[in-house]
Amino acid sequence: MxxxxxxxxxxxxxxxxxxxxxxxxxxxxxxxxxxxxxxxxxxxxxxxxxxxxxxxxxxxxxxxxxxxxxxxxxxxxxxxxxxxxxxxxxxxxxxxxxxxxxxxxxxxxxxxxxxxxxxxxxxxxxxxxxxxxxxxxxxxxxxxxxxxxxxxxxxxxxxxxxxxxxxxxxxxxxxxxxxxxxxxxxxxxxxxxxxxxxxxxxxxxxxxxxxxxxxxxxxxxxxxxxxxxxxxxxxxxxxxxxxxxxxxxxxxxxxxxxxxxxxxxxxxxxxxxxxxxxxxxxxxxxxxxxxxxxxxxxxxxxxxxxxxxxxxxxxxxxxxxxxxxxxxxxxxxxxxxxxxxxxxxxxxxxxxxxxxxxxxxxxxxxxxxxxxxxxxxxxxxxxxxxxxxxxxxxxARRAPAREVAAGYRIDESAEVARARRARRPSGVRPALATTRNELRESARRRALKAVHQFVGNRTDAQLERRFGAGAQRLFFAGMARAYDPSVKRGFQGELEFRLSRADGVTLAWTIAVCDGRARSRPGPAQRPALRISTGTADFLRALSGHTNPAALIMDGRLKLTGDTELAPRVSEMFGGPSPY
Structure with missing residues (x-):
């Protein structure tokens, strides 16, 4: 340049x-x-x-x-x-x-x-x-x-x-x-x-x-x-x-x-x-x-x-x-x-x-x-x-400025009626839609607060012991259930999470997104679009807001492999805590 x-x-x-x-x-x-x-x-x-x-x-x-x-x-x-x-x-x-x-x-x-x-x-x-x-x-x-x-x-x-x-x-x-x-x-x-x-x-x-x-x-x-x-x-x-x-x-x-x-x-x-x-x-x-x-x-x-x-x-x-x-x-x-x-x-x-x-x-x-x-x-x-x-x-590719139709005149009654029609929801009943959105957001906030309280001031060993294979299975299944297809922006594929412990054991989990649904399973992905690798304790601290993910990346404690631009979208797609 x-x-x-x-x-x-x-x-x-x-x-x-x-x-x-x-x-x-x-x-x-x-x-x-x-x-x-x-x-x-x-x-x-x-x-x-x-x-x-x-x-x-x-x-x-x-x-x-x-x-x-x-x-x-x-x-x-x-x-x-x-x-x-x-x-x-x-x-x-x-x-x-x-x-x-x-x-x-x-x-x-x-x-x-x-x-x-x-x-x-x-x-x-x-x-x-x-x-x-x-x-x-x-x-x-x-x-x-x-x-x-x-x-x-x-x-x-x-x-x-x-x-x-x-x-x-x-x-x-x-x-x-x-x-x-x-x-x-x-x-x-x-x-x-x-x-x-x-x-x-x-x-x-x-x-x-x-x-x-x-x-x-x-x-x-x-x-x-x-x-x-x-x-x-x-x-x-x-x-x-x-x-x-x-x-x-x-x-x-x-x-x-x-x-x-x-x-x-x-x-x-x-x-x-x-x-x-x-x-x-x-x-x-x-x-x-x-x-x-x-x-x-x-x-x-x-x-x-x-x-x-x-x-x-x-x-x-x-x-x-x-x-x-x-x-x-x-x-x-x-x-x-x-x-x-x-x-x-x-x-x-x-x-x-x-x-x-x-x-x-x-x-x-x-x-x-x-x-x-x-x-x-x-x-x-x-x-x-x-x-x-x-x-x-x-x-030249930008649509040009427009002109108002000849003879247009301000008509308050007609304009207000038109605006009301435009605001009126169609299809789903408004009260039901609002309730569902509020419930989803409320559940998300409860999950964030629960993770934050769970991490607290616990040591790495305590977090690794409490967040073992069983707890991880429930966590990633919950992420898959919370998947919102309206924000996937065309993404289909597999996301792989590799969580390591101090004793050298690493557990891998895969979330696969296909046909508007997300499914979780234990084990590595065959062709992951994005792999997130970090320690179990670091993963939980990033989820809970106790640790800055950027700092983990700079310190080499969190590694992204594949399409790294997907990382910030994980939270949007799964409606809850993520390391981003």
């Missing part, structure tokens, strides 16, 4: 570990605005602000459009990344999203980037009643409708399984034409491909080494330039961004002391809400759990020491870009060399202090940014010229 001019941004979750005191959230927002003013002055290109709901301590950022509007009035040039806007219709009505993005673009003078996502945490999906199996389809439906609201005058209306809306002129329109650049949140290789096929920027939230990121970049641009790219919007935004924790100081030990707890809390809290860890709203203390369990979850403080000539993002545990200006510049250069377009740095994380964040931003602006400025505009122009024919061909 050609070297491109790399750009830099700040990424905000608005993290606030417990304990809280009066006025702390207000100080958090005030400090963040001050940090963004510094970033604007020293030369950062973007600031990204997330949208999350109900994720205590991890993200107190539920109305990013308000925060970014405030930031727009305190800055002059930095672009405002609204990312990600959650697009399931129960969370945000598409017309309201289009209105907010356009308004923010107006008040900022055309500086908005429109980041989108499906939502993945159980707290958010369950809180808004979004079915996990529908969220990708809802994203595709919403992004198509929203981009049409930006360009159609008037919007010609919508009729889908998720949204019924009559023609309306959705105003205001954005400054940037046809609309602000589009991005989508990505956490896996498959979603990087999804971004490319939709012609939008990939905001990667996996903490990957530069060399691994280079593979993703090559695949992304291959798809952007292929016939598979059919833009989700009316413009193509070919960019790949990675996110890294960061803290700078000229003394490496001081940088680590100031920033590593924040970096580790970010990763720990992310796993807490996006894994299977039980959470009681208003009561679970994520910061306390982090302090007690960080090493077991793969965030060992002791493994990060000041002796690195070259930074690795993951070295025993997550480090990211925590170090000296020379170390961070060398890491950035490796990302730039493999074609990464943007790096977004997380400084406001965990207990990181405001004054240290401000010092890091000033130091980055004076000692790191100038090293990457020369020739950036020329390299970006060359990239745009190379991609221009592919982008033109991709946009």
């Amino acid at each position: 050609e070297v491109v001019g790399i750009r830099f941004s700040l990424f905000y979750e608005h993290q606030l570990p417990r304990p809280w005191d009066d006025g702390q959230e207000q100080r958090l927002y005030r400090d963040a605005l001050e940090q963004i003013e510094i970033a604007d002055r020293v030369g950062f290109d973007h600031v990204w602000e997330v949208e999350h709901h109900f994720l205590e301590e991890y993200s107190h950022s539920s109305a990013p459009e308000v925060f970014l509007a405030a930031a727009s009035q305190r800055t002059e040039r930095i672009r405002l990344g609204h990312g990600i806007v959650q697009l399931p219709h129960q969370v945000n009505h598409p017309a309201r999203v289009a209105e907010r993005i356009a308004t923010l673009d107006l008040v900022s003078g055309g500086r908005v980037d429109f980041g989108t996502g499906e939502a993945s945490s159980g707290a958010e999906l369950g809180g808004f009643g979004v079915k996990r199996a529908d969220k990708r389809a809802q994203w595709q439906d919403a992004i198509d409708a929203i981009t049409r609201m930006f360009v159609e005058k008037p919007f010609a209306g919508w009729d889908s399984p998720f949204l019924t809306m009559p023609p309306r002129n959705v105003i205001p329109k954005p400054v940037q034409r046809p609309h602000p650049p589009l991005w989508v949140a990505c956490s896996r290789r498959e979603t990087i491909h999804f971004a490319a096929r939709n012609g939008i920027g990939a905001l990667s939230f996996s903490f990957v080494e530069p060399e691994d990121a280079g593979v993703w970049v090559d695949e992304y641009y291959r798809l952007i330039e292929s016939e598979e790219c059919v833009p989700a919007g009316f413009a193509v935004n070919p960019n790949v961004a990675v996110v890294l924790p960061m803290m700078l100081h000229r003394d490496e030990a001081i940088a680590i002391d100031r920033g590593i707890d924040g970096a580790h809390f970010f990763g720990f809290a992310l796993a807490h809400y996006y894994g299977n860890t039980p959470h009681d709203p208003g009561r679970t203390d994520v910061w306390r759990q982090f302090q007690e369990r960080r090493a077991a979850r793969g965030f060992s403080r002791e493994q990060i020491i000041a002796n690195a000539r070259s930074l690795n993002v993951n070295v025993g545990s997550l480090r990211g870009a925590v170090g000296t200006p020379d170390q961070v510049a060398e890491l950035i250069g490796r990302y730039e060399a493999v074609g990464v377009d943007h790096i977004s740095f997380v400084l406001q994380a965990g207990p990181n202090r405001h004054e240290h964040i401000c010092e890091s931003l000033e130091l980055f602006g004076s000692a790191v940014l100038p090293r990457f400025a020369e020739g950036r505009e020329e390299r970006e122009a060359a990239k745009a010229e190379r991609l221009a024919p592919a982008i033109e061909a991709a946009l």
Whole structure:
């Protein structure tokens, strides 16, 4: 991949570990605005602000459009990344999203980037009643409708399984034409491909080494330039961004002391809400759990020491870009060399202090940014010229803007009646369907809680003794019974689980998916699509949320063989605990 001019941004979750005191959230927002003013002055290109709901301590950022509007009035040039806007219709009505993005673009003078996502945490999906199996389809439906609201005058209306809306002129329109650049949140290789096929920027939230990121970049641009790219919007935004924790100081030990707890809390809290860890709203203390369990979850403080000539993002545990200006510049250069377009740095994380964040931003602006400025505009122009024919061909494949039928007039009674008909369920009785879904979800939560309590503080030997062949047989039979064919996404084949014990004994179990059913049996698979190999105790701790599966992989204690992209889907297919 050609070297491109790399750009830099700040990424905000608005993290606030417990304990809280009066006025702390207000100080958090005030400090963040001050940090963004510094970033604007020293030369950062973007600031990204997330949208999350109900994720205590991890993200107190539920109305990013308000925060970014405030930031727009305190800055002059930095672009405002609204990312990600959650697009399931129960969370945000598409017309309201289009209105907010356009308004923010107006008040900022055309500086908005429109980041989108499906939502993945159980707290958010369950809180808004979004079915996990529908969220990708809802994203595709919403992004198509929203981009049409930006360009159609008037919007010609919508009729889908998720949204019924009559023609309306959705105003205001954005400054940037046809609309602000589009991005989508990505956490896996498959979603990087999804971004490319939709012609939008990939905001990667996996903490990957530069060399691994280079593979993703090559695949992304291959798809952007292929016939598979059919833009989700009316413009193509070919960019790949990675996110890294960061803290700078000229003394490496001081940088680590100031920033590593924040970096580790970010990763720990992310796993807490996006894994299977039980959470009681208003009561679970994520910061306390982090302090007690960080090493077991793969965030060992002791493994990060000041002796690195070259930074690795993951070295025993997550480090990211925590170090000296020379170390961070060398890491950035490796990302730039493999074609990464943007790096977004997380400084406001965990207990990181405001004054240290401000010092890091000033130091980055004076000692790191100038090293990457020369020739950036020329390299970006060359990239745009190379991609221009592919982008033109991709946009030709996108269905054009529509026009409203002549003479259409607003008719409240008819439009409300049409919307009611669209919302009325057909086929299965609504009460029965709701009851079944609630029972399934309730059973899933009970299973998660039971596994969590079963593991507790037991030793490896205790877990191996209690989770023997008989208990494993029941467990995998239960997984097969919980199989949900509606989320298999075309998968048919065998999944093999190999669970080893300290005495050298390994038990293998197979779950076979075929013809809409799943069956479990003891023994290895003949041709496994995916083999998961780990220790019995590690398997249980990953299931229960006591251990981070990524840490087990990095330590070589969990091995995936075959189609590794299936791994994150195991939980979706079997509706319960899985190591992913």
